[in-house]
Amino acid sequence: MYKLAVIGGGPAGLYAALEGASQGLEVVLFEKDEIGSNIKCGEGYFDTLKLLEKPEAGICFKVENIIIKMKEEHRIDCAPFNLWMIDRSEWQRGLGEKARSRGVKIEEGFRIGKKELADLKEKFDLVVDASGLVSVTSRAYGFKDFYKDNCARAIQYVLEGDFSHLGSNIKVGVEPHYMGYYWVFPKGKNKDGIETANVGVGLFKGGGKISLVQELQRVLAKEGLESYKILKKQGGRIPIKPLENLTHDNIMMAGDAAGLASPLHGGGIDLACISGKVAVEEALKGGKNYRKRLGSIIGRKxxxxxxxxxxxxxxxxxxxxxxxxxxxxxxxxxxxxxxxxxxxxxxxxxxxxxxxxxxxxxxxxxxxxxxxxx
Known part of the structure; x- marks a missing residue:
C-alpha cells in the first residue's frame, strides 16, 4: 500500500491527510504539539475561490461586511463571500477527528527534525511538509533564509471585552505611515460566555524602525480598546511569496511551508487547504505538475x-x-x-x-x- 507521511497538523497537513485517506493510502500525520494547539491566526476563514466546503466545526458567525477604515469608512458586502469567523482550534480538532475516523494515524507530540525527515523519506512513498515556518525541509535542504526575506511581520492580542458594536462585521484599518494594516476580528462569545476578538497589526514591507508592539498599543487607543483585558499575546511571520521549488525528492511542500499566503493581506487558510489536497493528488500522478496545477487554480488570484x-x-x-x-x-x-x-x-x-x-x-x-x- 502507498504510504504517506504528513508533517504538521494545521490546515494543509490535515487536508493532505484527509485526501490521502480518501485515496486509500496508509497515512501517518506527525504533529509536534496537539491538534488545534498553538494557534496564531486572525481566524477569518475566507474561501476566496469557493473550492472548499463550509467549515464543519468551530464557526463563530458568517461575516456580513468588511469595514475598511482609512480616512473614511468603506464597506464590502460579504453576502456573496464564503467568509466566516471561526474558532480555529475547534475547527482543526474536528478535522483531526474526521481524519482519525477515516484511518489516519495521528502522532501528537512528535517533533520532526532533519534526522527524522531523512527516515520518513526512506520509509514512506510520499512526505507532505506542512510544518509551517520555518519548515523542516528548508532546514534540511538549506533554504530557510527564503522565509526571512519574503515574510510579513505581525503581532496580535486576543482581547476580552464588548465588541457588540461590530455585530457580524470585521474591521481592517489601512494607514498612511506603513505598508500593512490592522484588524479587529470579533469572535462573539466563547463556551464560557466571554466575548473576545483578535486584534492585530501586520507589516508587509520596510518599516524596520516601526515597533509592532507600539503600533498595536496605538491601534487599541484609536479603536477605544485600550482598557480591554489581554488574554493572549502572539506574534510571528507570514509568508507572502511562494517557494520557487515546491518539490524536494519525494517531499511536497504545502501551506505556509510552501510560502502560500496572500501577498495582499496575508491570509492563507484557504491556500493551505487547497495545497495540501492538491499535493497528494499530484504526487499520485508522479508529482511533476504540482506547481503548474496549483498555478492553474490560484495563479490569477x-x-x-x-x-x-x-x-x-x-x-x-x-x-x-x-x-x-x-x-x-x-x-x-x-x-x-x-x-x-x-x-x-x-x-x-x-x-x-x-x-x-x-x-x-x-x-x-x-x-x-x-x-x-x-
Whole structure:
C-alpha cells in the first residue's frame, strides 16, 4: 500500500491527510504539539475561490461586511463571500477527528527534525511538509533564509471585552505611515460566555524602525480598546511569496511551508487547504505538475493581489483611498469629475481594481477557476 507521511497538523497537513485517506493510502500525520494547539491566526476563514466546503466545526458567525477604515469608512458586502469567523482550534480538532475516523494515524507530540525527515523519506512513498515556518525541509535542504526575506511581520492580542458594536462585521484599518494594516476580528462569545476578538497589526514591507508592539498599543487607543483585558499575546511571520521549488525528492511542500499566503493581506487558510489536497493528488500522478496545477487554480488570484499591492505601494495615500472608493462604487455613481481627475489612471490601472473586486464578488478569477480544482 502507498504510504504517506504528513508533517504538521494545521490546515494543509490535515487536508493532505484527509485526501490521502480518501485515496486509500496508509497515512501517518506527525504533529509536534496537539491538534488545534498553538494557534496564531486572525481566524477569518475566507474561501476566496469557493473550492472548499463550509467549515464543519468551530464557526463563530458568517461575516456580513468588511469595514475598511482609512480616512473614511468603506464597506464590502460579504453576502456573496464564503467568509466566516471561526474558532480555529475547534475547527482543526474536528478535522483531526474526521481524519482519525477515516484511518489516519495521528502522532501528537512528535517533533520532526532533519534526522527524522531523512527516515520518513526512506520509509514512506510520499512526505507532505506542512510544518509551517520555518519548515523542516528548508532546514534540511538549506533554504530557510527564503522565509526571512519574503515574510510579513505581525503581532496580535486576543482581547476580552464588548465588541457588540461590530455585530457580524470585521474591521481592517489601512494607514498612511506603513505598508500593512490592522484588524479587529470579533469572535462573539466563547463556551464560557466571554466575548473576545483578535486584534492585530501586520507589516508587509520596510518599516524596520516601526515597533509592532507600539503600533498595536496605538491601534487599541484609536479603536477605544485600550482598557480591554489581554488574554493572549502572539506574534510571528507570514509568508507572502511562494517557494520557487515546491518539490524536494519525494517531499511536497504545502501551506505556509510552501510560502502560500496572500501577498495582499496575508491570509492563507484557504491556500493551505487547497495545497495540501492538491499535493497528494499530484504526487499520485508522479508529482511533476504540482506547481503548474496549483498555478492553474490560484495563479490569477495571486497576480491580481500582487498588482493591487503594487498600486497600494506606489500611490499617494489619499489618491489610493479615493480609487478604492471608486472601485467599490457602482458604475452609475462614478461622476465625470472623478473620471477626468484620474483619466490616466483609469485607462491603465483601474481595470486591475475592477477585476479584483469583481473577482471577490463573483469568485471568478480566471474564467472558470474551478477547472482542475475539484
Amino acid at each position: 495571486f497576480s491580481m493581489e500582487r498588482e493591487l499591492y503594487r498600486l497600494w505601494e506606489e500611490m499617494e495615500y489619499n489618491a489610493f483611498e479615493e480609487i478604492i472608493g471608486i472601485a467599490l462604487e457602482r458604475d452609475e455613481n462614478i461622476s465625470p469629475n472623478l473620471i477626468l481627475r484620474y483619466r490616466r489612471f483609469w485607462a491603465k490601472e483601474l481595470p486591475i481594481l475592477r477585476t479584483f473586486i469583481r473577482g471577490l464578488l463573483k469568485m471568478d478569477w480566471q474564467g472558470n477557476c474551478l477547472e482542475g480544482g475539484k
